[in-house]
Amino acid sequence: MRIYISVDMEGITGLVDADDVQPGGRDYERGRRMMAQDVNAAVRGAVAAGATGILVNDAHGPMRNLLPEDLDPAARLVRGKPKTMGMLEGLSPEHDAMVCVGYHSRAGAPGVLSHSFMGHEIEDIWLDGRPVGEIGLAQATAAALGVPLVALTGDDLACAETEEWDPAVATVAVKHARSRFAAELRPAEEARTAIEKAVTAALSAPRRTPAAPADPATLTVRWQSASVAAILPGIPGVTLEDSRTVRAQGPLPGLYRQFYVWMRVASSLTNQPPYC
Template sequence: MRIYFSVDMEGVTGLVDADDVQPGGRDYERGRLMMAEDVNAAIRGAIAAGATGITVNDAHGRMRNLLPESLHPAARLIRGRTKQMGMLEGLTPEHDAVVCVGYHSRAGAPGVLSHSFMGHEIEDIWLDGRPVGEIGLAHATAAAIGVPVAVLTGDDSACAEMAEWDGSVATVAVKYAHGRFAADLRPAGEARTAIEEAVAAALSAPRTAQSVAAEPAEPSTLAVRWQSASVAATLLGIPGVTSTDTRTVQAQGTLPGLYRLFGVWMRVAASLTDQPPYC
């Protein structure tokens, strides 16, 4: 059984502030170790369920947060950027399940460090008219590849967002949002035991014993509303991109190709802006 881990940072046990998750922040070095402990708990759960192949993708920020020496020795790490598939780099139909560790809720949601991919640069995202963030887009893309999401860990807002997309996904709330930069924290040991047990149980269930068939490649529409009209105007130079207003662009295509295209949009936006993600 091959398991794929997509590991973000804002939803990690104990972390509540930009200083916890951004390089140069006062508590970033501690934060990256907390990140490793959460993913290691999930890896232990996967091994208990019989996993023989484990791929971990560092999916936060510049994607150089996990220290290879701090990761469980059973895992292979995908580290660094730029990656064509971003938060899902390395996911293939040969994987049996996806585990999302440390995820957060979408922009505008009342969750800890909530945002969608680029902080305030992205105000809203819609997939086929439905509001979506990193959780929903990862779930939809993994389904198109043919791999089910089995578990998600994060704060209670992220868990609720995942439940809206797929109630069969096991979720572990490691903290409870009291605002965008405050939370009621579960004790670290308790949270990691919960992660390990949830992953072991979910991956032992018949639903994730083997990969599901990829969903039919039906066209979807992805729309993004940017804070900056200049970003939207620049993206109109990409064939197939249209606008619905001065700050919203959209494109049609099939996943996972549409996910890759969105990655190009973000790289264009990053080249035009220079603003921290949580101000």
């Protein structure tokens, strides 16, 4: 059984502030250790369920947050950027299931450190007319590859967003949001025990085939900056909906990969910090 784990940072046990998750932040070094401990709990859970191959993708920010020496040796690590598939680099139809660790709710939604990919630069995303963030796009892209998302960890509102998108996914709330930068924290050992048990149970259940997304899918993104939207129609297939909104159609996962090209363009045109 081959398992893929995508690890973000905002939804990690104990982390609530930009200083916890940004390189150079006062508590970033502690945050990256906490990140490793959450993902190691998921790795232990996968091993207990019989996983024979585990690939972990560091999916947060610079994508160099996890220190290889801190990762359980049962897993292999994808580290660094750029990556053509970003948060889902290395995911393939050969994987039997996907687990997302440390995820967060979408831009504009309540939740600890909520945003969609680029802090305030991306105001809204829709997939086939449905509001979506990093959680929904990951689930839909994996489903297009025939890989079910079976478990996800984050704050309670990220878990609720996941359940709305796909109620079959097992979720573990490691903290309860009080505001965008405050949460009631679950004790760390309790949270990691819950992660391990949930992953084991999810992977031990009969494998399900996820519902395939529409083909072609329609991805729509509203940017904060009109300059980003003005440039992107230079990419074949991208159309301008209004001064700040673009859309494109195509099959997933190719559309997900193209979205990372959009973000590279946006990064070259703007300089927004993630949590201003």
